[in-house]
Structure formats: structure tokens, C-alpha cells
Amino acid sequence: MTDKRLLYRVILKLMAAAGIIALLMVFLNATFNSGGDIDEVSPVISSEVVYLKLANVEEGKVTTVIWENKRVGVIKRSSQTQLGLMQQSSKAPEASIIDLESHPWRSIDATYFVYYDKGDSGYCPLFFERENFKDTCSGIRYDLTGRQDGGTKTLGVPPYHFSNTGELAVGRWTADY
Structure with a gap:
């Protein structure tokens, strides 16, 4: 028993x-x-566009917005960083993910960097310290163009454009509807 x-x-x-x-x-x-995968950045026009007043974006501080349930970070680069990028290439890229990936700025305007606030490992948010982003899970660091320091990984870039009214519109590459 x-x-x-x-x-x-x-x-x-x-x-x-x-x-x-x-x-x-x-x-x-x-x-x-935390949700859907953002590795697939599609140039398909979304019905939802999020607007951010650029006057609210401070130099050296990350401002985040939510677009399609994903955190999108916006940072205004310092004038010294902008000058360094302009020396690499004085011509702005076309508004498409293909052109942005190969361009030294990795943004439409050298003044701002717009990126998905997600690191490479497990949807962890990024931590901004001085001139670098740090993935809070893996410890990988990215510069202000979203490229990994000494590596080939890059931060994702959502579709966006700058409006004539001083706003950043996240969700479309152009202002055309």
C-alpha cells in the first residue's frame, strides 16, 4: 500500500x-x-497615419509615437552629427526603404532619424545614451543612423515623410492619398 x-x-x-x-x-x-513582427517593412500605404509636431522633438532626446501597435522613435541629431552626415553625402535619398538602407544618413532628412524602437533580440526596447542606442536585451549598440557598431545589423525604418506644416507623418512615404 x-x-x-x-x-x-x-x-x-x-x-x-x-x-x-x-x-x-x-x-x-x-x-x-510584444506583438507583431516589424522586420517586414512594407511600402504599402496604410490607412492610419500618425502626426508628430517637429517642434516637440528635442535635440538628443528620443520622442516615441505608436503606429500600427509598434513603437516608433524619433530623434533630432546634433548639429555636429548632421554636419558629419552631410560631409558623407550632401544629397538626400529618395523616400523609399531601398534608398534609405543604402544611404549614409538612413533618413530622408539629416536632421532627424526615424526608426522602430525595437532591438534585434526579442522585441526589447532600445535605450538611448549620448550618441548610441543600446538593445536592452542583447546589449548590441547602434549609432545615430541605426547601424550596428562594427556589424551589419540595422534598425528598421517605418514609412514616413515631412509635411509642409512642420510635422512628421509616420505611415506613408509621400503626402499623396
């Missing part, structure tokens, strides 16, 4: 341990997975 009791006790403890481990895995997965 005691052997059966001992066997049932061991089975019950193993089932409880397996349940706790499965629950912890679900919690960890939910912690680092």
Missing part, C-alpha cells in the same frame, strides 16, 4: 513541476514578445 502512495506522490510532484516550468516558459515568452 505504501509503494502505491509513494508512486502517486512522485507522479503528482513531477506533474506539478512540469506545469510550473510550462507556466514560466509562457510568462518569459510573453515578456519578450
